[in-house]
Amino acid sequence: MKKYFLTFFSFTLILFIVSSCSNNSKKIKQKTTTPKEKTFALVIHGGAGTIKKEYLSEAQEKAYRKKLEEALNAGYTVLEEGGSSITAVQKAINVMENSPLFNAGKGAVFNSIGKQEMDASIMDGKTLNSGAVAGVQHIKNPINAAILVKDSTRHVMLSGKGAEDFAKQYHLAMEDAKYFYTEKRYQQLLKMQKRDSIQLDHSTSMINTLIDDHKLGTVGCVALDKNGNIAAGTSTGGMTNKKYGRIGDSPIIGAGTYANNISCGISATGTGEFFIRTLAAHEVSALMMYKGLSLKEALKQVIHVEIDSLGGDGGLIGLDKDGHIAWDFNTAGMYRGYKTSAGDQKIEIYNQ
């Protein structure tokens, strides 16, 4: 009996040793495999609206495409060099804020009293830390002020003079009204004001001859960096002829901007009020987290069901935790593009 027991014991011991070795070799193998190159990507928008091919000259289209590419490259370089998604979003948005082509920073639209009031926000998907400024008139790059609010205050949102004084205290670049002025945007204000009075006479035929781009050009970016962190940011001048003091969705976390490493990052553009009422950016994340929708499905639901049913218009760009990119809009077009570490790049304008 003892003999049998010893044989059995020895056999078990050998099996155990062999099994351990095998496990160890597996572990060693795992350790020595080359780590998979980390995925990184970014997606941008430069506003959604009635953008049809017949409204843009070849030169205009080329200028937009060039600037969108410049913005993508600015953000991509940050990510490629191992920088954070927050910095990538900032750099991409700065390019568009500094261009008069978009309704953010230089080239912001005018409100009903002929002033330019700009809004911006940023969100860090790792910590949910957020920053925003609303109704600022002199900060060259509102997105930089939003990042400063996130990093250097216990607050999320600063508005008006309080935000401007705070930005000055941290020596952010300031500009006077002349810098932000563009003749095109001023003409849009005059057109809008004329149209508003026309609307009272129900002369819709004349309304239709005006290109409906008064709320075009909000800019946004969502990025995923090599550390798997998502960030989203949005910057805008709002709507032409808006009441002064009006705050739209762009500086509101969950409406115009949202980022959460568990789900996705989102930036919105369009008639902001509808994106506030639906909490569009947060809603996409909630549909993904709690209803199991993909990013693409969630964007479709928010734009084509929720925003549509309220009569709203605009678009959303997004990027999920695995680097999948999607966008959706219910307007004729949206300036948009993306670039990924897998080598994919696309820039589009019209509904295709």
Next chain:
Amino acid sequence: MKKYFLTFFSFTLILFIVSSCSNNSKKIKQKTTTPKEKTFALVIHGGAGTIKKEYLSEAQEKAYRKKLEEALNAGYTVLEEGGSSITAVQKAINVMENSPLFNAGKGAVFNSIGKQEMDASIMDGKTLNSGAVAGVQHIKNPINAAILVKDSTRHVMLSGKGAEDFAKQYHLAMEDAKYFYTEKRYQQLLKMQKRDSIQLDHSTSMINTLIDDHKLGTVGCVALDKNGNIAAGTSTGGMTNKKYGRIGDSPIIGAGTYANNISCGISATGTGEFFIRTLAAHEVSALMMYKGLSLKEALKQVIHVEIDSLGGDGGLIGLDKDGHIAWDFNTAGMYRGYKTSAGDQKIEIYNQ
């Protein structure tokens, strides 16, 4: 054959007539039954924070309870008389805005430069129409201005001077700084400013001797009317010693206030930044709609998991489409109460 057919036809005809009469009598019966009394209810809060029994005198506690009851009754009367949930929310909040006991309207806290900047918002759960004002200094009842923004503009949120000029245009009651001033709140500012300098010396012993009620007293109400419509509203002076221009969660739809007839109505109070980052009010609704949680479970998840994990403090009140009422908070207390058409009424202050 013909005879059989006639007999069958007659029999079928008789059956049809009898059946029709029976249906008609059912219809008549249905019409004559007394319609089930429609459920209506409201829930209010007057702020969450370090409210312990030992901090309040008997007289103070009595004053708070009396004012909460007055607010409940003001809203309840509207609902009982068949008024809308929006009006009920407005009337309940007006009572608390007009009382110096709460940090909203008269009795609002002071910001870092000794000014009172107030925020408020309202949301209609039937249409998702929303209105908000931020950083207003002279509007007697900020919640009334929020309702006006909802009803009389194409915008959701107006801030600062733009919001004030708009309110004046509609002849809302305005007050000067003297009206809003209370000695208690001014002393809180001085204490907070002293404490902030003390905090730099890490003299925590002295900090603990000060009652931490600098952000107490935001008020809110959620109501369900006889038509099954939910509305939610919030009004606040924000945080003592906040940076001027700071906007908290109270005027932000989805953060401090949310209403949707499909799910629930919510009003928040606490350190607003955490309620913005978690989109607390909208998150409760999303957890109910997409994860199937009950109102109570959703409130618990948002306060004790999401807000807690970020280190935030505060509370939420809510009411679902069936009139179920719930509240939750992670502070020592929250001024709160509810009243329902079923005859239930409760007013509580401490954590019980």
